[in-house]
Amino acid sequence: MNMIQFLGAVQMxxxxxxxxxxxxxxxxxxxxxxxxxxxxxxxxxxxxxxLIVSDVNPFTATLIATLAGALAGFVTGYLHVRWKILGxxxxxxxxxxxxSINLRIMGRPNIALLTEPTVFSFLTGSNGILYGIGAIxxxxxxxxxxxxxxxxxxxLRATGNNMRVSPSYGINxxxxxxxxxxxxxxxxxxxxxLFAQAHGFADISMGSLTLVTGLASVIVGExxxxxxxxxxxxxSCILGxxxxxxxxxxxxxxxxxxxxxxxxxxITSVLIIMAMLIPxxxxxxxxxxxxxx
Amino acid sequence: MIxxxxxxxxxxxxxxxxNTIFDHFNLQINTGEFVxxxxxxxxxxxxxxxxxxGELLADxxxxxxxxxxxxxxxxxxxxxxxxRVFQDPLLGSYADLSIEENxxxxxxxxxxxxxxxxxxxxxxxxxRENLQHIGIGLEDRLTDKMGSLSGGQRQAVSLVMAxxxxxxxxxxxxxxxxxxxxMERLILSLTQKLITEKKLTALMITxxxxxxxEYGNRTLVMHHGNIVKDLIGSxxxxxxxxxxxxxx
Numbered sequence: 001m002n003m004i005q006f007l008g009a010v011q012m013x014x015x016x017x018x019x020x021x022x023x024x025x026x027x028x029x030x031x032x033x034x035x036x037x038x039x040x041x042x043x044x045x046x047x048x049x050x051l052i053v054s055d056v057n058p059f060t061a062t063l064i065a066t067l068a069g070a071l072a073g074f075v076t077g078y079l080h081v082r083w084k085i086l087g088x089x090x091x092x093x094x095x096x097x098x099x100s101i102n103l104r105i106m107g108r109p110n111i112a113l114l115t116e117p118t119v120f121s122f123l124t125g126s127n128g129i130l131y132g133i134g135a136i137x138x139x140x141x142x143x144x145x146x147x148x149x150x151x152x153x154x155x156l157r158a159t160g161n162n163m164r165v166s167p168s169y170g171i172n173x174x175x176x177x178x179x180x181x182x183x184x185x186x187x188x189x190x191x192x193x194l195f196a197q198a199h200g201f202a203d204i205s206m207g208s209l210t211l212v213t214g215l216a217s218v219i220v221g222e223x224x225x226x227x228x229x230x231x232x233x234x235x236s237c238i239l240g241x242x243x244x245x246x247x248x249x250x251x252x253x254x255x256x257x258x259x260x261x262x263x264x265x266x267i268t269s270v271l272i273i274m275a276m277l278i279p280x281x282x283x284x285x286x287x288x289x290x291x292x293x
Numbered sequence: 294m295i296x297x298x299x300x301x302x303x304x305x306x307x308x309x310x311x312n313t314i315f316d317h318f319n320l321q322i323n324t325g326e327f328v329x330x331x332x333x334x335x336x337x338x339x340x341x342x343x344x345x346x347g348e349l350l351a352d353x354x355x356x357x358x359x360x361x362x363x364x365x366x367x368x369x370x371x372x373x374x375x376x377r378v379f380q381d382p383l384l385g386s387y388a389d390l391s392i393e394e395n396x397x398x399x400x401x402x403x404x405x406x407x408x409x410x411x412x413x414x415x416x417x418x419x420x421r422e423n424l425q426h427i428g429i430g431l432e433d434r435l436t437d438k439m440g441s442l443s444g445g446q447r448q449a450v451s452l453v454m455a456x457x458x459x460x461x462x463x464x465x466x467x468x469x470x471x472x473x474x475x476m477e478r479l480i481l482s483l484t485q486k487l488i489t490e491k492k493l494t495a496l497m498i499t500x501x502x503x504x505x506x507e508y509g510n511r512t513l514v515m516h517h518g519n520i521v522k523d524l525i526g527s528x529x530x531x532x533x534x535x536x537x538x539x540x541x
Contacts, residue, residue: 147408151401154390154411158398161387165379168346169454170372170402228391228438 007130009249013242014133015198016213018191020221020241021144021234022184023214029148030180031160035091035211036076039098040069040185042207044192046102049111049202058119062193069189072098073181081174095207102204110203111196118197129198136194140187141234147183148230156180188214212268217241219275295322295345295462295494300354302340314340315518318354322462327488327495331505332515333541338498341515342466345496347371358461373403376460378468382447385468388440392431392450395439396420399454423453427483445476449483456487463488465497481508502534514540 019041026034044065051061072094079090103109120129147153159166159176166173188210196202221240225232251259251267259267300318305311314337322328332338343349345356347368355364358374379385387395397411400419417435424432429449431442439447448468455463465484469477485508488495499505505512512529514522514537522540524532 146410149410149412150408151397151406151411152408154394154397155401155406158387158390158394161389162384165385165387167348167368168372168375168377168379169398170369170404171398172369228389 005249005253006246007127009245010242011130011133011198013217013245014130014137014238015191015195016217016245017137017238017241018140018187018194019210019214020217020237021141022187022191023211024218024233024237025144025180025184025187027215027218029157029160030177031163032080032087032177032181033091034073034076034181034184035088036072036094036098036181036185037091037188037214038207038210039095039102040072040189040207041192041195041210042102042202042204043072043098043105044069044189045196045202045206046105046111046192046204047189048193049113049196050105050107052113052116052118052197053111058117058121058197062119062190062197065193066186066190069192070182070186072189073183073185074178076185077178077181081177099204106202106204109205110201112201113196114200119194120197133194133198137238140190141238144187145230145234148234209265209268212265212272213244214241216268216271216275217244219272220244220247223275294324294359296320296355296357297344298355298357300344300356301352302337302344302349303352306352313518315344315351315354318518318520320513320520322494322496324359324494325492326511327485327493327509328497328511328513329505329509330496330498330513330515331500331502331537332513335517336515337518338515339466340518342377342464342496342498345462346375346377346464374461375464376402376455376458376462377464378448378451378455378466380467380470382444382451382471385451386439386447386454388438390439391436392424392439392442393417393420393435395450396423396435396454396457399457402458403460404458423457424450427453427487429479443476445472445480448472448476448480452480452483452487456491456493459491461494463493463495465495467498467500470500484508502537505537506532506534516541 019037022037026032047065047068048061051064052058076090076094079085079093080087120132123129123132148157155171156176156179159171159173163173195206217240218237220243221236224239225236227233248264248267252261252264297318297320300315302315303311303313330338330341340349344351347366347370351364355362357363363371363374387398393412397416400416420435421432427449429446431446431450439450442450451468469480472480481504487493495509497509506529510525512524513520
């Protein structure tokens with residue numbers, strides 16, 4: 001592993017930290033397994049890239065891309081809340097539809113941005129993009145922390161924790177799911193827009209691993225810190241995403257294990273499965289000292 | 294005052310399992326009354342709670358709270374006027390959130406939820422004060438997870454949560470059924486204390502005949518969706534728990 005690879009992995013981790021925060025919001029905060037994001041990541045990239053090549057200001061393009069992602073989240077939420085379509089299926093349906101929509105938006109399977117202005121154009125120096133993305137992630141992380149600890153954000157987290165009791169405290173569960181999905185998919189689309197501008201292209205197939213990557217990063221972060229404090233949760237999501245990237249890069253670089261790039265999906269799936277099995281195994285075979293009173 | 298008029302509820306309408314719970318059911322609860330409800334299985338006690346809270350919408354009939362018709366309000370809208378403590382301590386609060394976050398959620402009941410911080414020093418001191426008042430020593434554990442408390446402690450906090458904001462009626466749905474006898478007495482006396490102090494109107498379902506008469510100032514005996522006995526005043530005072538059995 002050399003410095004360029006290392007910084008590349010950190011940069012990738014920072015972009016996907018936004019995805020990780022989005023996944024945390026759906027899987028943990030509102031307890032909704034949302035697959036829409038596999039479509040809203042390329043949606044963000046597609047919208048931003050298409051607007052930028054049409055000479056729209058890159059900042060405006062990024063903002064519109066984010067809003068487009070939020071809209072995709074609302075569609076999934078609407079299907080689930082209003083028409084009672086199973087959450088998992090609602091997400092898959094929106095994601096499937098987005099594939100066609102993304103192709104329509106781009107008009108072709110990929111768009112190159114290498115010669116176009118981007119939100120990073122004004123940054124100079126070899127690591128300009130890295131610092132730019134780092135700053136964006138810090139600002140978004142802080143805003144999300146403030147959101148999750150607000151009265152509204154607390155009600156949103158409460159929804160995922162206990163859906164049944166929430167109405168009796170005046171919480172509109174359906175509305176919370178809608179907002180949670182909107183914010184989450186907005187974040188993921190923002191990540192897609194930044195990815196396209198940082199790497200100089202948007203591609204129709206770039207969303208295929210969004211969900212599992214985000215989920216794996218959430219799990220890595222959770223294994224670092226066991227805390228319900230929202231500041232720590234946000235930090236652990238960001239660090240989890242970076243560490244996940246570094247771990248993957250290390251695994252693929254090490255000659256001993258004999259892994260190759262195509263093993264990435266397998267490694268990620270096994271990691272998530274392990275993380276889900278371990279708590280159950282612990283419960284089934286409790287250590288004597290851990291016995292409850 | 295809360296008034297239920299000609300309430301009809303039928304489950305599984307139009308199927309072989311059709312089950313009519315209420316057929317033109319009427320009930321009036323005056324402000325300041327603490328009503329206990331007793332009745333066998335299938336008497337309609339829980340359905341009555343769910344109809345009032347809005348968890349279940351009646352097929353016909355009207356519900357008015359202080360002359361406000363809330364018949365078509367959903368549960369989260371009625372929460373402005375109605376507070377509730379559930380039977381199962383595990384399901385009635387938020388296990389993965391801290392005690393102060395639970396209290397904050399209850400403190401926002403009936404108010405618009407803003408983007409201001411949910412827990413501040415000001416609200417924290419209100420929460421601490423309210424916990425101190427019930428005297429089970431939880432005021433120093435505000436940041437502990439709700440799930441780390443015992444069933445009895447959780448019901449005590451749930452009671453504080455339900456009474457933190459004013460409400461037209463407090464619904465208690467066998468809220469001591471899952472507790473051991475000692476904790477049950479503690480929670481019941483706490484219930485009585487809070488209702489008296491805050492001058493609340495309350496409706497409590499119970500499975501114990503003695504409790505039905507010991508607590509509150511009015512007792513309803515329900516059977517097959519009807520109120521077969523409405524006990525109040527001296528008639529109620531002279532009744533023993535064993536006499537109640539005859540009404541079933």
